[in-house]
Amino acid sequence: MRRGKLFFLCEEYQDALHDLNDSIRYQHQDWRDKSYAKELIEMRNQCIKQIEEAKKLRPANKLFNYSKELVNSNFQPNFEHLFSRPKNYVDVPFLTENELLPGASAKIEMAFDPEKGRIMKSKTNIRKGTLILAEKAFASWLQPSLYAYYCYNCIKQIPFRSFPCRRCVRVNYCNSHCEEEAWNSYHSVECDYMDAFKNNSYGHLAAQILIAAGVETVFEVAKEGKIDAHEWPERKLEANYKSFYSLVSHEDKFAVEHSIMFGCGVCVIVHLLEKINFLQKNDPNYYLIAGILLKHIFQINLNCFLVRDRRYKKYEALNILAHTSETHRLGMAVVLSGSMFGHSCDYNTDCVDNGASLVMVLQRDVEANEEITISYSPHYKQMCFRERQSTLMRNYFFTCRCVACENGWENKQFALRCPQCDGSVYWFSDNSSNYCVDCERIDIDFKRFAKIESKAEKLYESVDQMLKEKKLKNVKSVIEKYTRLYSKTRRDDFVAFYYALCLCRYYQLKKKYKRAYRYARLCLAFEKALFGEQSLEVANSLLRMAHYLKLERNSRPLKAVLDFECKRELNETRREAIDILVTFKHGTLRLVNESEANFLPHFEKIIYKHGAKYGFTLYDV
Ligand SMILES: [Zn+2]
Ligand SMILES: [Zn+2]
Ligand SMILES: [Zn+2]
Ligand SMILES: [Zn+2]
Structure with missing residues (x-):
């Protein structure tokens, strides 16, 4: 009852309803205290009412209206009422609208592809941000250290x-x-x-x-044997062992x-x-x-898909705590409808972390009869063609023929300069092999380059250390040194990114926020090319820019001429970031007030405890 009341006060009505129902169920017989019973029932009715209300007004609508208002520069942003307690799940009820596929949207259907087997396709044109799947896991496993x-x-x-x-x-x-x-x-x-x-x-x-x-069911299903994959699109994929067996x-x-x-x-x-x-x-x-x-x-x-939790990043001046693309592993889960989606190295649907249930949100518009694809891990922007192919073959036993692989798409942003032809060389991330797309050489000897690279890397790390310790004396000259080194081995965008990345941190510490903002802007272009326009990396990069602008505004006297420009830019940048976050989470954002973040149960503890194991570093904004 007490916990139920706490949930109620935190406006977590779904959780509150659950606990209040328990209280009513177990304490029903000995209700001597009439006022206590009355309070309980009143609270429960309130919960039911609020849940119904919330269904009518999706948070997405609230936020979209809100971001529209932000463009108006006279508008005083007050985010407080929009942000709720951060959770590792979104408040999306499981979908029941698709008659054949549990948890799937009615806008998609299963199809059979002779090469890939069962795949998912769109029935109609679907807009980005649409919920494609919200399915309860068939089975899940949690890491014992997190019990x-x-x-x-x-x-x-x-x-x-x-x-x-x-x-x-x-x-x-x-x-x-x-x-x-x-x-x-x-x-x-x-x-x-x-x-x-x-x-x-x-x-x-x-x-x-x-x-x-149960053993009987398992034997029965095993005896019947597998149903042919091409028969499945007409069948109902029931949430049972038979479907799992297939x-x-x-x-x-x-x-x-x-x-x-x-x-x-x-x-x-x-x-x-x-x-x-x-x-x-x-x-x-x-x-x-x-x-x-x-x-x-x-x-x-x-x-199986990995169940993950995300790290948060604090933007003090904006009073926002936003989730980032950094994750830590909680366990794994098996879903049925969710297992029918094919892979693409240029996928159109993102999986949103949601405990042991799978939620998928469309990240760009698709036309009717287009395949709905997710990522089995490699993305063409972050992995070279050959490594993508070998990774997918090794882990999933198929040759990827997605649009990126059919056209041999490579992302030049992170290629090295070829010592033979100055073209683009791609590496396997474990350094086992490399190849040049321009002169078509394989395993080019990089001894000389490797020396320069490791020297540059060391210098970069020392700058990172200096910035953390706020020792700003020699920073700029070291930044220039490693930039010169990188320009011998790397492509220009990469060099510019690592140049700008440290400089914006440097100018932030120097309290020259406008400059910090300009360098952060340079980083943004690179991040868009590397992670995609709709990525959480880009959303965070935008928030960082907004953060600098806010600091700049705070440091200026009011009514300055520049202030107006600054404010408009601030609002636009922030709105862009929020648009991405809204699409990513299908409207249920995990931005919170800093003050509320202090009430996160266990959250910080877990990060500190398991952080080292998963290679996290804590941010200092
Ligand atoms: Zn037990
Ligand atoms: Zn591919
Ligand atoms: Zn539970
Ligand atoms: Zn070459």
């Missing part, structure tokens, strides 16, 4: 106070509903042996899927060492299942179950 902070069932951040498991108290949940759901479907079976199960990641998840489906597994394509490793994992899991009496050694189907578990592991490998 205290995230819900074991839905991998959402646990707010205020957690619901521990009724027996083992080792895993925690966000509410009683999640606890019950996990308990009834798989956790009651594994509970006593969590310590043994939890570190088997893939094996653990494979076992959970088996337990949740996901690709490519047993024959995995490298031997991987298969052996997975096999060992299965041995451990089978042994554990014996221990908990889920399986008997003399069962005639003992080895069949082991085989099915192995198949599950292959399927999870190819179809």
Whole structure:
């Protein structure tokens, strides 16, 4: 009840409703205190009303109107009422409008492609920012080190106070509903042996899927065998084991060492299942179950998506905390409709982090009958053609024929100068190989270049250090030194970016904000080319520019002539950033007030605790 009230006061009506319902359910019999009961019921009714209201007015509309108003320079921005408590999930209810595909928008449909198998296509023209998918995960796995902070069932951040498991108290949940759901479907079976199960990641998840489906169902489905992929577009993809069983597994394509490793994992899991009496050694189907578990592991490998959480960045002068593109891993999850999307190195749909459910938002307009694509990781702007091809072949066993790969698209921004022809050389990110697209040489000898590069890198790092320590005396000369070095090995855009990147930080520290802003603007062009116009990197870059302008404004006397220009630019820059963030999150932004950020449960703690492991650095804006 207390937590419910807290949620209510924080205007988190969905969570509040859940807790209040629990209170009513469990304390119903001994309600002696009439006023207490009355308060409870009144609060619950308020929640229901507010949730209905919120459905009518999507935050996106609120924000779009808002950003329109920002253009008007007389308008005094007050963001406070727009920003809510940051969460690692968005308030998007699961979609139920598509009759054949659970969680999918009615505007898309499944199709069969002879080469790719099942893919997703648009039925009509769809606008960017449209919600394509909001699907509940079929199964999920949370990193054991995060059991205290995230819900074991839905991998959402646990707010205020957690619901521990009724027996083992080792895993925690966000509410009683999640606890019950996990308990009834798989956790009651594994509970006593969590310590043994939890570190088997893939094996653990494979076992959970088996337990949740039940051995009888699993046998039945396995006996029926796979339905041919080209039959699926007419069928309903039900959220059940049968649909999971139909996901690709490519047993024959995995490298031997991987298969052996997975096999060992299965041995451990089978042994554990014996221990908990889920399986008997003399069962005639003992080895069949082991085989099915192995198949599950292959399927999870190819179809799971990573559940991630994002880092935030503080823009003090703007009083905004925005999410960035930096993420940290929470676990993994398997979805069914979501697994039907194909890859493109120039994808049109982004997956938004949302706990153990998958939310996809269209990032650019598509026409009818166009394939809806997501990223399986390589993007043509950040990875060269050959590496994209080899990465996808190694991890997913297919040759990518997306528009970027068919046309051999390369991003020249991060290429090196070819020592032979001054053309563009691309490297594999592990430095194992390189090639020049212009003179078509492979594995060019870069010894001399490598020396210059490492020297430049070291100088860049020392500048970074000096700026962190605010030792500004020699910074500019060192910046010029490494810029000269980079110009021997790198293309011009890259050189300009690294030149401007440090200079804007330098001028910020010198309190020359207008200059800092100009250099930040230079960085923006490079970031747009490297990450795309709609990326979170660009949104943050814009916010940084707005931040400098705000500081500039604050440092000037009011009513100065320049002030007007500055304000208009500030508003436009900020609006551009917000437009990107709105599209990215389908309207549910995670910008918060700095003051509210202090109430983030566990958030900072997790970052500090796990930050080093995932290679994060904390920002100092
Ligand atoms: Zn939960
Ligand atoms: Zn338990
Ligand atoms: Zn491709
Ligand atoms: Zn060349």
